[in-house]
Amino acid sequence: MEHTIAQTTPVPAPMADAQCERDALGAALTYNQLLDSLSPELFRDPSCSAIFTAARAVRSAGGEADVVGVMAWSAAHQAGISPEALTSLFDRPNPASPFARNLARLRELAARRRMAAVASLARAAATSEVVGLRQAVEAVAEGLRSVDTAAGPAGAEWSVDLAKPCPGPTFLLSQDGVGFMPRGDLQAIKAKSKSGKSLLSAVLAASVLGCAAFGISSCCGQAGVVYFDTEQHPRSTMRLVRRIHAMLGWHTDRNNPRLAAYCLRAMPMAERLPFIRRTVERARPAAVFIDGVADLLADFNEVGQSTALIGELMRLSAGADCAVCCVLHTNKGDGDHGMKGHLGTLLLQKASEVFEVTRRADDFVVEQTDCRNRPVAPFAFSITDSGVIMPVEMGRGQAAAEVRAARLAAVMRESFGPNPELTYGELCEAVAVHAAVSGRTAKRKVTEARAMGILAVDRHTEKYSLKGG
Template sequence: MGGFNIRDTLAAEQAKFKDEITKDKFKYKNYVLDLSLPINEPKFLFAIGGVPTIPLAELIGIKGRAKMGKSQFEYLLIAVMLAGLNRGNINPLQADYKVLLFDTEQSQASLKKCCQRALKYASLPIDKNDARFIPFFMRPLSIDERKQAIENAVREERPDIIFIDGVRDLLQDFNSLEQSGNLIQWLLRLTAEYGCTIVSVLHQNKAKDDGNMRGHLGTELLNKLTDCFEVSKKDGKFIVSCTDSRNIQCPDFAFSIDANGEFRDEVLPDENKSLARVEEIKKTLRMCFNTKSEMTYTELTKSYAMEAAVSERTAQRAIKEAKDNDFLNIKGDYYTIREQTPTATDTHL
């Protein structure tokens, strides 16, 4: 009898809850997290190096300095989706995709050439449109026209993923906190309302030792991204690294474009990679302690995240690796950097 009374009580409470949320003053209850519901595990669109990455209905970033291959990476992803086959280290995790591309930067001729490169790599005809891939030439449009066209297209076409090449062209001033915040909230609303992944391409600052994405838009966008990829170029190869992720970071990989303008898979040499990572962490730590000789864990985490242009979660992993390899001294609640000559054991970082 007691159990029956409990069920009756719960049923009455749920009925009251549903009745209340129709009233304006109780609408906040629409946003209460229901802990009785099962957890929805993320659905990933790709695996890179065997690691699932780029989940559905999330914000993704591609950053890099000018002419480093940011756009070519997105066309490589598009080609893999259209082919439906493994290409190099990239494996599509869906049988079929609907892809929209919005380009605000290139000329029509350049955009066509890039689209045709992706279609050719996917072994598809390059002289006609594919229903699964719709590219948009947006350079002549105003900011409001671009945003309206993007939202209308997403609403009507219902894509799995969209690429915005030149996201900073969707606002007047990428150093404006208000404009940047409004744009990011708009992007987040699109992912939530239409269930699509949005990949934003944004330039990094020009200084070689500054990996931050440009302006307040770049800073705020990084805080909201699920995955962020950095594209660089060395010896004719485009090197892609997942610099920040809320999930497991996928391994680095490389590709190139040959003399015929076609994509080519490249092998990324592992030699000196561990040592390079050691030096990168040490370099970042030195910048953190440049103006302060000691910091608390919280202060160091925030400083490392800012200097390396990564999330605080990624910064915490780097600090842990540094502690494990004696790159940091800890006295009470304070951390200081330990300068030392690199040894063979450093390469285990």
């Protein structure tokens, strides 16, 4: 029996990918630091090639390679770049997230084009005596080495190269010369319910924007801040934004372009994270505050949802080169300072630093409980009768004691609950429950609270009460 082998024409490999070029270039124009990863040989589309040449020239001159900068360069050098072609590069919903994949694809295509040139030279040497064989062999060998270099090792975009400079973190804020809140990282603010988390967000946002009243200096010039509130009523969000304006000495009856705030409470949950991502990618702020990060997912105790959310926020902070500060409640027990659910566990693992706010009778104490870099000292703030946030002077030596006293006072308030008075035994039992400690430790806490002046004891009934309560 005779068998016939079907002769098929091999499908030619693609030599270029215009959409991939547009996506990579759009991401680089949105986040200019990505331009450093691109090179002219990656672009075959004439429009993309012209825009990349202009963008690189603008960036080399110290300018911002955005629509305005590129069009101005084009006009000055008569490059003839189409405004429509340029603005179409920004149509992608999340241009930065697939950049590494697009870059690898463009490098592969560039290497394939080099390979095609080498193959053409090899064919010419094999079929024509006019081409000198020895010279052709050397040229082909050199061409193959060039292709190998262009293709790079597998996973080159993810490898760590010690020969390349890797700058340290760019901090947005500093306290006594110690930087904190680095760009490209996540941060967290935690506290019990109604204990000042949103107020601390306002203090840090104002500090990034230039308020120096809290002993914190801004390191980011005229950069902007975007604030997202998922929990509060719009009037509460507006009041918080007015407080930020007041701390900066800005008008409180109109928006300042350096601060954008959004109340997302009424927005469907599924739309919140995409909206945040689009807004940040367009605004390119120095810092982003998400007040109520748990409201970006249906179940903050579900591992898959929590992992996906933290991954998205990490990509957003890195791609937009901004600090993303997430506000999250701590667990209900006063002795438990962990952030809620699997979301809190993952946020603790990934955050560069975590701040905890503890409410005292008249003010709020802030402590950096976790830090990947050098820690900063605790500080405190209060709210005046008119609603203005003011710093509270705290000597560095007493800072740790102030934090401890604030936490102890919070334990005592929760232990009393609605009761104006408790016997010693009742109070110790309540402290053991609310602080999740042993009976012996509860007695020690009661003794310490009395010595600190947090508790008062009636001389006649010997019952305990909160001082000033």
